[in-house]
């Protein structure tokens with residue numbers, strides 16, 4: 001009897017154990033599907049999408065103002081008649097041949113009628129019926145006219161411009177050049193990188209826009225040293241130079257003038273691990289699992305060498321960032337220290353998209369620190385390296401960057417500007433021109449034009 005009782009107890013225990021295990025597994029699977037389902041689904045290699053494109057009248061893709069960017073007439077996909085609008089929006093809209101990952105692929109479940117509830121899907125599987133008919137229309141957050149304006153401003157350059165509403169996270173423009181025309185992408189002879197969305201996949205050294213991270217760490221640590229810049233300094237055996245001798249500088253002045261020797265020494269004072277932690281708060285070394293698109297990871301490393309830490313603190317060494325992430329950094333400062341989740345999908349079939357609590361906005365800095373950095377970014381445009389980003393109608397806050405890289409054994413410079421307007425016009429921008437030279441001379445004036453356009 002006693003043994004039998006023991007056996008029953010053991011059985012109960014193991015049943016309970018397996019039931020628990022089963023529940024844990026099911027919850028985990030459910031969680032994975034909710035978390036990753038869209039990403040698993042939205043690859044250009046999903047044969048179900050290609051198949052659906054043959055059988056279903058695809059939904060239209062509209063910009064935020066109702067301008068039709070893509071729609072279907074029978075099995076033919078049509079696009080906006082204006083070629084520069086098509087080319088300006090091509091990376092965001094994508095193509096139907098699976099060459100790029102734009103809305104055509106990411107939101108295929110809506111456009112090609114594949115977004116069904118589980119019961120309908122099960123019914124279709126059991127009855128062997130394929131879905132057919134009409135896909136749903138979607139509205140994106142982008143503004144086609146703004147995108148075209150930016151595209152024309154970028155003429156003759158390579159790079160990317162991103163414009164965000166920093167309060168809502170809506171992406172108003174995400175332009176990447178080289179680009180392509182979705183109508184002729186299948187037959188055109190394109191340079192390979194034309195299909196790469198530089199805004200989300202292009203990883204560039206940030207140069208001095210990285211000082212936003214470094215200065216925020218200094219503010220949090222209560223560091224505001226005075227240092228006299230003579231135009232160059234040897235740190236850990238490596239030579240760090242400025243464009244000129246800036247003389248005696250405090251934190252605010254050094255940020256406004258983008259003094260490299262000051263920030264290199266400041267980086268050593270902060271130390272590699274503090275800098276790395278701060279960069280990671282801003283999203284470096286992290287996979288961004290955003291709902292509406294894939295954003296490549298940014299990189300921040302330090303070594304035990306002082307020279308490497310100094311260079312990392314001023315946006316060189318192995319630092320890498322995408323233009324989209326750079327815009328999000330500016331948005332974080334503008335938005336009281338909260339990095340908004342960037343959004344691309346505004347409406348599905350006329351209904352506002354409900355993100356069911358999966359919003360991925362993150363608190364990066366305290367409001368006090370963000371406000372202090374914002375004031376310093378105001379000084380950059382008022383009297384520092386960013387004066388060419390200033391406009392008459394509103395206060396501009398920003399940071400320039402000139403990021404060195406090697407091309408065919410030659411040192412070249414990427415031109416950067418990130419910035420934003422005050423809350424009455426909640427826009428943040430990132431401008432990156434590949435190999436163009438100084439950020440103050442090339443990227444900053446284009447940012448000014450974009451701000452003027454946005455205010456209207």
Ligand SMILES: [Zn+2]
Pocket residue numbers: 229230231242243244245246247258259260261262
């Ligand atoms: Zn200096």
